[in-house]
Amino acid sequence: MIQVAGLTKRAGGTQILRGLNFEVAPQTVLGIIGASGSGKTTLLRCLNGLERIDGGAIECDDVRLAAELAPADYQRRVRALRRKVGTVFQHLHLFPHLSVLDNIIEAPVHVLRVPRTEAEARALELLEALGLRSAAGRFPESLSGGEQQRVAIARALAMRPSVLLFDEPTSALDPRRSAEMRALLRRFAAEGHTLVVVSHALSFLIGLADSLLYMEGGEIVERGPTDQLLAAPQDARTRDFLQQAK
Amino acid sequence: MTKSIRCLCGALAALLLLTLATGSVRAQEQPVLRWGADPSGGAPYVFADPARPDEYIGYEKEMVDALAAAMGRRPEFVPTDWETIVSTLQRGSFDVIINGLEPTADRARQINFSKPYYIFQLQLTVRREDERIHTLADCRQRTVGTLGNTAASRLLAQEAIPFRSYADPVGAYRDLELRRIDAVLMDVPMEMYYARQNPRLKPAGAPFQRGTYVVGLRKGDDALKAQVDAAIDKIMRDGTLERILRKWNLWDDAQAELRAQLEAPPSASNSNTAFDLTNATFNWPEAILRLTRAACVTVLLAFGAMLIALALGMPLALGQLKGAKWVQSICTLYIEFFRGTPVLVQLLFLYFGLPALGIALPGWLTALVGLGLNYAAYESQVYRAALEAIPRGQWEASYSLGMTPVLAFRRIILPQAFRIALPPMTNDFVSLFKDTSVAFAISVWELATAYRELANATGQFMLLGVIVSAFYLLMSLPMAHLARRLERRLQRRQTVAAVQAEVAA
Ligand SMILES: Nc1ncnc2c1ncn2[C@@H]1O[C@H](COP(=O)(O)OP(=O)(O)OP(=O)(O)O)[C@@H](O)[C@H]1O
Ligand SMILES: [Mg+2]
Numbered sequence: 001m002i003q004v005a006g007l008t009k010r011a012g013g014t015q016i017l018r019g020l021n022f023e024v025a026p027q028t029v030l031g032i033i034g035a036s037g038s039g040k041t042t043l044l045r046c047l048n049g050l051e052r053i054d055g056g057a058i059e060c061d062d063v064r065l066a067a068e069l070a071p072a073d074y075q076r077r078v079r080a081l082r083r084k085v086g087t088v089f090q091h092l093h094l095f096p097h098l099s100v101l102d103n104i105i106e107a108p109v110h111v112l113r114v115p116r117t118e119a120e121a122r123a124l125e126l127l128e129a130l131g132l133r134s135a136a137g138r139f140p141e142s143l144s145g146g147e148q149q150r151v152a153i154a155r156a157l158a159m160r161p162s163v164l165l166f167d168e169p170t171s172a173l174d175p176r177r178s179a180e181m182r183a184l185l186r187r188f189a190a191e192g193h194t195l196v197v198v199s200h201a202l203s204f205l206i207g208l209a210d211s212l213l214y215m216e217g218g219e220i221v222e223r224g225p226t227d228q229l230l231a232a233p234q235d236a237r238t239r240d241f242l243q244q245a246k
Numbered sequence: 247m248t249k250s251i252r253c254l255c256g257a258l259a260a261l262l263l264l265t266l267a268t269g270s271v272r273a274q275e276q277p278v279l280r281w282g283a284d285p286s287g288g289a290p291y292v293f294a295d296p297a298r299p300d301e302y303i304g305y306e307k308e309m310v311d312a313l314a315a316a317m318g319r320r321p322e323f324v325p326t327d328w329e330t331i332v333s334t335l336q337r338g339s340f341d342v343i344i345n346g347l348e349p350t351a352d353r354a355r356q357i358n359f360s361k362p363y364y365i366f367q368l369q370l371t372v373r374r375e376d377e378r379i380h381t382l383a384d385c386r387q388r389t390v391g392t393l394g395n396t397a398a399s400r401l402l403a404q405e406a407i408p409f410r411s412y413a414d415p416v417g418a419y420r421d422l423e424l425r426r427i428d429a430v431l432m433d434v435p436m437e438m439y440y441a442r443q444n445p446r447l448k449p450a451g452a453p454f455q456r457g458t459y460v461v462g463l464r465k466g467d468d469a470l471k472a473q474v475d476a477a478i479d480k481i482m483r484d485g486t487l488e489r490i491l492r493k494w495n496l497w498d499d500a501q502a503e504l505r506a507q508l509e510a511p512p513s514a515s516n517s518n519t520a521f522d523l524t525n526a527t528f529n530w531p532e533a534i535l536r537l538t539r540a541a542c543v544t545v546l547l548a549f550g551a552m553l554i555a556l557a558l559g560m561p562l563a564l565g566q567l568k569g570a571k572w573v574q575s576i577c578t579l580y581i582e583f584f585r586g587t588p589v590l591v592q593l594l595f596l597y598f599g600l601p602a603l604g605i606a607l608p609g610w611l612t613a614l615v616g617l618g619l620n621y622a623a624y625e626s627q628v629y630r631a632a633l634e635a636i637p638r639g640q641w642e643a644s645y646s647l648g649m650t651p652v653l654a655f656r657r658i659i660l661p662q663a664f665r666i667a668l669p670p671m672t673n674d675f676v677s678l679f680k681d682t683s684v685a686f687a688i689s690v691w692e693l694a695t696a697y698r699e700l701a702n703a704t705g706q707f708m709l710l711g712v713i714v715s716a717f718y719l720l721m722s723l724p725m726a727h728l729a730r731r732l733e734r735r736l737q738r739r740q741t742v743a744a745v746q747a748e749v750a751a
Binding site for chain 1: 661
């Protein structure tokens with residue numbers, strides 16, 4: 001579960017996020033849509049603590065990160081938050097000097113101190129489930145874009161996060177792979193994860209997201225159950241955006 | 247356009263005429279006697295007048311003036327370097343060496359000598375409070391400082407007493423004061439001028455081991471040799487030399503003996519050998535042994551300095567990249583200072599300057615630390631560039647997996663940066679190998695110093711040069727090779743793993 005209240009973020013003198021309020025129910029998928037530069041990526045970066053928030057609070061399970069915390073306390077909470085939240089970056093950021101298997105077990109072994117053999121067994125399971133079992137010994141640069149993305153997903157899952165953040169998961173995928181990715185993400189939700197997915201591709205979110213959130217200029221214009229928001233958008237700006245997206 | 251060219255031509259023509267005119271004026275003058283000597287730390291032979299630094303004084307300066315007058319020539323002084331003085335004479339930079347030159351056997355193979363004009367003795371000097379050393383024999387287990395390539399240094403080598411060569415007497419006596427060495431063995435004239443007045447030093451025992459000073463001439467310059475010999479005869483007979491030596495407080499019984507010999511002509515030519523203590527001849531096994539020892543010093547210097555550079559470079563790079571503002575400024579200041587000033591100057595400062603603050607490191611340690619500090623500045627920039635080349639996403643991916651900055655740095659950033667830094671690091675290491683040669687400035691007996699000394703002693707610049715170059719290559723090539731292999735292995739590991747995975751599948 002995630003709860004965001006009054007979240008603001010400034011950078012370089014401009015207000016990038018202007019007081020966001022929303023929550024994501026456990027084991028559901030939230031799709032975030034919005035024009036380029038509306039602040040979607042920044043929002044995700046706040047949710048995993050890469051950006052320091054300037055106002056408001058983020059709550060995830062029993063971790064509450066609030067802007068007014070003292071720096072040391074804030075830093076501790078960020079670390080706790082990151083244990084709950086897994087991120088799949090738009091540009092993946094796989095570790096190029098490590099094999100696929102080592103990419104996945106790196107954090108479990110050195111952060112969670114899981115014994116190596118145990119971590120490896122679990123990593124192979126994840127790879128198996130993602131159809132990448134045979135790539136375990138290869139290095140990221142030799143994989144296709146889609147394969148690399150699944151490695152990044154396995155790397156995030158290996159930390160057993162309750163929340164998964166995806167930034168533009170379909171930017172490197174063809175339509176068929178997109179459909180497979182949608183099914184995969186659906187499965188994660190069914191298995192108990194809470195998902196936040198940022199995507200330009202509205203068609204990808206349809207059938208995946210339980211609810212949608214439309215952002216513009218660092219504000220939430222409208223949010224609601226997917227069917228409802230698509231069928232009857234309340235705000236003129238949402239209508240415009242959906243019009244153009246179709 | 248044409249006008250300015252014409253102007254230029256005119257100016258050039260005028261200049262040409264002027265030089266021709268002054269040239270012809272010179273030609274009408276007496277022939278010159280160009281004499282070479284090392285004026286740095288050269289008292290009382292020839293040295294810059296402390297009162298008027300653009301003029302040279304010294305007993306040999308006055309003697310040359312007298313000799314030249316006797317020869318009907320105009321003296322022209324050519325300042326040169328003591329260590330390479332014989333080779334410089336051979337390449338024709340001047341006509342004679344007059345610099346307290348001893349007629350050693352190995353020099354006799356390279357140049358001719360005049361008859362002797364002075365008999366010197368050696369004096370051992372120790373610290374005022376030293377009660378252990380009274381004679382040279384007491385120095386067997388200690389280090390004695392002396393001037394490189396002199397009768398004194400040859401005597402020490404012959405007696406198998408550990409010694410360190412200096413480029414000038416000042417450095418030797420200073421190191422004696424600073425306890426870097428235990429005694430100094432030097433010709434009496436120098437000892438009188440540089441040590442006798444020093445309250446912290448005292449002579450150990452009486453002067454001993456006579457030797458002669460002669461004028462050095464190129465082989466084949468027989469006419470000049472006859473002139474020089476005749477001139478020496480003349481100034482000895484007419485008392486000019488005695489007057490000069492007395493003025494410089496250098497006249498003693500030995501000089502009277504030398505003049506007495508002059509009165510008995512037949513034995514005059516024998517005097518060379520009669521007084522020659524410096525028969526130490528050069529042998530190749532010994533030379534190779536000394537070169538090998540010097541090469542070991544070079545290797546130790548290079549590795550030690552590189553270790554310091556690698557260890558210190560990382561905190562510097564991190565300080566500059568991630569430190570607080572004041573840490574950044576300090577790191578930048580350090581880096582710019584060490585990169586912006588010559589390493590030679592830094593070494594001289596560490597060696598001669600630091601003792602003023604009470605820190606007197608031995609020469610080899612000074613060289614090791616100095617080169618290490620210097621290269622740390624360069625390595626930090628290599629690291630910095632490598633660290634900056636790692637995309638920010640690598641940090642962020644690590645953080646979002648729950649890693650601390652330290653863990654992310656150690657496991658994710660550093661291994662990638664290392665790969666980028668390896669080629670420039672190898673480069674730096676090879677050039678550090680060569681830069682160890684600046685240590686000769688502070689009398690560390692490494693390979694370049696050894697080359698200079700041995701080659702000067704023998705005149706074998708070519709052959710020894712080839713051998714020394716081979717030593718350097720023997721040391722640096724394996725390094726470069728090793729680094730290249732490591733680089734290739736790191737690169738190939740990825741492709742090999744990929745291929746293996748494919749084969750296994
Ligand atoms: N560190 C920063 N300093 C200044 N401006 C920033 C900073 N980070 C983001 N911004 C600005 O904030 C706005 C939102 O950026 P963000 O990347 O969140 O947009 P986005 O919705 O993800 O866009 P896209 O769909 O193109 O990925 C942009 O105008 C961006 O230029
Ligand atoms: Mg974005």
